[in-house]
Amino acid sequence: MKPWHVEICDVTLRDGEQTPGVSFTLEEKQDIAQRLDATGVEVIEAGFPIVSVHEKEIVRSVSRMGLDAKICGLSRACREDVDAALDAEVDMIGLFVATSDLHIKHKYKKSREEVVANALTQCDYAIDHGLIVRFGAEDASRTPLPVLIDIYRQAAEHKASYVTFADTTGRLTPLEVATIIPELVRNVPVPIAMHSHNDLGCATANTIIAAELGAYQLHTTVNGLGERAGNASLEEVLVTLALKGGISRYDMTQIPALSKKIQQYTGIMMPATKPVVGSNAFAHESGIHIAAILENPETYEFVPPQLLGLDRQFILGKHTGKRALTHILTTFGYQLPDDEIMKVLEEIKKQSEGKCVISPQILQDIIRNETGKEIINGNSVREDTGCSGRKF
Structure with missing residues (x-):
């Protein structure tokens, strides 16, 4: 089997931190970034530098860790956001602009042409200052496909290295993704990044089908953290890439400890039946x-x-x-x-x-x-008591 042509951009430190009630300290972000890097993910989205001075400092600290992964910062299509990302010394910027009729009407109150033109100007500015630009379409899954393709082509002409298809509200099913991604791959001259939310429980499946059909950069979070119901789960995506996509370069022995650390840092415990990292998974x-x-x-x-x-x-x-x-x-x-x-x-x-x-x-x-027999065998039996700890 020919391995799928993909890379991972893990967004735990940004979208994962947007999980209600979750906030990582500088030391926690550094630890998570180190563990993600040891796993072998190619890109780590370290945060949203414009959020605060402290956030920018944290992203900068991750940028200075000397990791193998590229460090990305998220940015709206605003000059001040791009400048904050530059100050944070990131390698890549996830520059995004909403593209659906609904968002254009209610968020920007401008014409789509004005909104896109401004975003492309910020794309030029970021590239001129040495950043790799991933040009993201927020609410792409509710944007008419011909409109989306046109915007992506313009971004490619402005030298964006990737374009992101964001299913911002998690509305898509795998069959819908399977009709959209091939059209984008055929008609857009730069790699497609897939950013899935899990509102219908389809984020991992949507990400995998996108990868199989040609999407290149896959966005994930550890334990499936993220806004509302979360994002595609890193551990589920990596295991599927190994078993279905012919990819063996990620060190998945790092995943159990990484998952436990995220649970410790966030207080969000995984159910026993969670694939890969749940206590009953094996x-x-x-x-x-x-x-x-x-x-x-x-x-x-x-x-x-x-x-x-x-x-x-x-x-x-x-x-x-x-x-x-x-x-x-x-x-x-x-x-x-x-x-x-x-x-x-x-x-x-x-x-x-x-x-x-x-x-x-x-x-x-x-x-x-x-x-009437005593069964005691040194340390072979754990010191569990009561009705718990049933695994042998």
Whole structure:
């Protein structure tokens, strides 16, 4: 398979910070930028320099870190925004202007021609001052396609290096993206950047289908942070690029720790069922599944946990089978006869149906009560207590 031709622009430090209630300190932004760089993303959007003097200083500090990734700053099509980005010493500027009829009418109260002409003037100014310009169309997904193509062509003529298609309100489905992106790729002479929001839960899917159909720069955030329902998830996009797009250059073993750091910094915890980084992403309880996985993990795992530097985990619960329990006991270095295993298994199912999660400590208690035997194996069993920590 020929690898997809893409790069990642992670916008956690900008759009991710626009998640209501989220604000990163200078040290946190530097740490996140360092971790993103270690993952191998090509562009890091470090912030919106015009927001405040402090924000500009933070973006400048990231620009001076000497990372391999290019550092980008967001900018409205305003001279003062561009100057702030220049002061922040970024490599690239995400210069954006709203292009839909709705925004033109209610935000700018000017003609589209005036709005676009001003934006192109700021594009020229940024390029003249040495910045790489990514010319963004805000609310592109509600802009008539012929109008959008014309604006993008003008931006290319003014030497913008990319143009951004922003689904600002997250209104598109993958089939709609699949009709739009090929038209842009065919008719616009510079690379397309895809910026998806998740209001319909389609941000990652829309980003992936755009990549498969020729979009080049993919915008992501760690844990899918962002305005309202968030943006395309970095971890989901990277795993899909690896497994579907033939791309192996990103170090995804960095992702679990990066995700946890973002949760720590934002206070926004991921649900257990979150793909890739959720606590259950590589956990199995079903006896049917575990029995097959013990023969060949591919039977019930498409995403190999080793890709993330993780191990699969088996959970004891009402769906557990004899083989799974036998395997878990064996990993502790103990064997029980079949009749005792079945007694233990029956009690595990009974307690699980009562909403008690079977932790290693509870498993030891069950074994003691059902067989009279003590199962203690040094540090192999975690010191979990109560109805929690059920993963083995």
